[in-house]
Amino acid sequence: MSDDKSKNDADAVKGTGLNRRGFLGVSALTGAVLAGGTALGSAVFTRESWAAAAKDAQSKIHVAPGELDQYYGFWSGGHQGEVRIMGIPSMRELLRIPVFNVDSATGWGLTNESKRVLGDSARFKNGDCHHPHLSMTDGKYDGKYLFINDKANSRVARIRLDIMKCDKMLTVPNVQAIHGLRLQKVPHTKYVYANAEFIIPHPNDGSTFDLQDKNSYTMFNVIDAEKMEMAFQVIVDGNLDNTDADYTGKYAASTCYNSEKATDLAGMMRNERDWVVVFNIPRIEAAIKAGKFITVGEAKSPVVDGRKKDGKDSEFTRYIPVPKNPHGINMSPDGKYFIAAGKLSPTCTIIATAKLDDLFNDKLKDPRDVVVGEPELGLGPLHTTYDGRGNAYTTLFIDSQIVKWDIEEAIRAYTGEKVNYIKQKLDVQYQPGHNHASLTETRDADGQWLVVLCKFSKDRFLPTGPLHPENDQLIDISGDEMKLVHDGPAFAEPHDCVLARRDQIRTKKIWDRDDAFFAETVALAAKDGIKLESDNKVIHDGKKVRVYMTSMAPVYGINEFTVKQGDEVTVTITNIDKVEDVTHGFVMTNHGASMEISPQQTSSITFIADQPGLHWYYCSWFCHALHMEMVGRMLVEKA
Incomplete structure (x- = not known):
């Protein structure tokens, strides 16, 4: 504008x-x-x-009653540790998927099935989600998985989109604070790329705290998306912030804001330039296949060194100088450009992917030769998204604006041509971080909607005391001008989101009985000779009691069982209802035990019956006109 x-x-x-x-x-x-x-x-x-x-x-x-939204929106739940599903354009919240948090409604973090997914990290009760991203095939969403990071406890989780449940989780070894996360786009999502933000000593055993030591570093982490195991890690100079991948499967790129390896604010801003580090994935794979790697600490994952040595580049990486303290980096949907936002510079840096081969083959004398544009956009650029029509949309944190600009015109301006590449600036409220346009991370970018996630909301909503909600805003970008059409309060730092067309997400209406999610529970029941779809039985095995029951609205298969004080009780319930949306619950009063059992699902939970007396259990999901009568009793005899 x-x-x-x-x-x-x-x-x-x-x-x-x-x-x-x-x-x-x-x-x-x-x-x-x-x-x-x-x-x-x-x-x-x-x-x-x-x-x-x-x-x-x-x-x-407006989405009328009985009509469906055009898009699914998957929101990071921030330090709630969850993923939220929104309908776009209505901005209605549809569901919350617990991931790194404990959720009493579904029993996540309480049930045996969820604890198996959480693994050793079940001891953590918190999470800090930042970047949700959807799996792809040939650069288009394939509806299989969503991946999300946990910065707080250095984890990456995978959500199955057919059931909207987390089914795998990995604690990334050797590093701290998984932040930037993106996926390989083509030929399919074989890899999850995850940045570890903070530099730590290796080994991190208290023998040294000197970050300037050569053995103090962080790593770029590559995860096998199907196995959810480490594929390899790359040691880098400086730290790592955000990341993205190209449309050839060959390159990934990450921003670095602490090339100084400093521990204080002033130190992290000392250098005039930081960099974008580009990773050559085939070269790394070839080195690992040839056995040219090391391991670090007790982890078995292959590690290669991507740092410069004596001023010479590693074969695996190239460091492209950009204005100091860059933040977001985003690949354009045509695959031509990585665009890195300046944060402390009013500019974005446009890196041509077509020049990266020459950079890695040492045909370019200066790594800055891959930079084809550096448009000045405004104060505090953080993240860039795209409409598929050649326009980029960048958040300006300090200006509290979204700026729409033409990429090719910005490139022409970089060569000295007089051209106005800025098309519009739109005020948003306030201090925007991430933004995301519909299908922008894929070849299908359709330029319909843009969501901007604003960090502050003062004066936008009813007062809620010192802790304010944040403000998610929806912008119509289908025409020549951006139009802000919706404000929506959001709790606990949603951070980022991703949008997919509704036809790209295909969910189950009821569970398959052979689903892998509860297969281990089914196998354990088989050892006890239990047919979960029909048997209702209590097995006493010393101090361990296993209770198997069915549920069908509005009754449990067992309405009373007896245990001894101090017994470890495992309750396994199979919902034999076959009607969509007839979910049951199980809550054992005063024992901290609750879980969800959706149609045809099996769920189990284990607790200690440490209080003698009568204890009621009840269904917590309203399932029937006689829902309140869906109860039972646990009788705990004194030890």
Whole structure:
């Protein structure tokens, strides 16, 4: 948007007798009137123009009763440790998938099945999700998996999209703080690329705390997406922030904001430039196949050294200088460019993927020769997304804006041509971090919707005390101008999201009885001679009691069983209902035990019966008109 246009906007707001933020805070029609630059650009606001803006906005985002949203949105749950599913464009929350957190509604972190997925990391009760990403085949979403990181405890988890449950989890060895995460796009998602942000000594045993030592470093981590095991790791200079992958399967690239290996703020900003490090995946694979790798610590994963040595490049990496403290890096949907956001520079750096082969083959004298553009966009650029029509959309954290700009025109401007590559700037509220346009990470980028995740929401919603919600905003980018059409409060730092068309996600309506998710529980029952779909039986095995029962609305197969004080009790329930959406629950009062059992699912939970007396259990998911009567009793005899 031109400076003259911005001035007109400001004058228009001034004419209403409100300050700019006050104007944006008018509640009755705010979300609609913000249908953007066009309404704000009017010289005079009339009742008719407000009504027209409201109608236009509602027509874009209203999803009528009985109708379905066009897109699934998968939101990071931030330090809630979960993934949230949203409908787009309605912005309605559909479901929460617990991953790194404990969830009493589903029993995640409590049931035996979920504890098997969590493995050794079940001891952690917290998580810090940042980057959810969907698996791909040939650069398009294939509907199989969603992957999500846990920065707090250095984990990566996989969610099966057919059941919307986490089925695998990996603690990444040798590193701390898994942050940036992206997936190999072609030929399919063979690898998950995950950055470890923080530099640590190796071994990290307290013998030294000197980060300048050559044995202090972090690593780029590559995970086998199907096995959810480490494929390999790459030692790097500096630290690692965000990452992305190209459309050939050959290259991944990551930003570094702490090339200094510093431990304080001033030190991390000392260098005039930091870098983007590019990884040559086939070269790394070839070296590992030839046995040219080491291992670090007790981990068995292959490790190669991607650091420069005596000023010479490693065969596995190249370091491209960019303005200091870069943050986001995003691959354009045509596969031509990695674009790194400057954060402390008002610029983004455009890196041409077509030049990377020459860079790795030492045909370019200067790694900056792969840079084909460095447009000045505004203050605090963090992340860039795309509409598939040649336009990029970058968040400006300090300016509280989204800037829309033409990539090819920015490249022409870099060569000295006079061209206005900035097409529009739109105010958002406030301090945007990640943004994400529909299908932007794939070849299918369709330029319909853009979600911007704002870190602050002051004055946008009803006051909630010192802790405010954040603000997710929905922007219509289908036309020539961005139009802000929806505000939505969000809790606990959602951070990032990803959008897929609804036809790309295919979920089961009821569980398959042979599903791998509870296969181990089924196998354990078979050892006891139990047919889970029909048997209701209590087995006393010393101090261990195994209770097998069915559930069918509105009754459990067993409504009373007896144990001794101190017994370890495992309750295994199979929901034999075959009707979609008839979910049952199991809660044992005063024992911290609860779980969900959806149609045809088997779930189990183990607890200690440490309190003598009568203890009721009940169904916690409303399943029937006689739901309240769906109860039973555990009788605990004194030891």
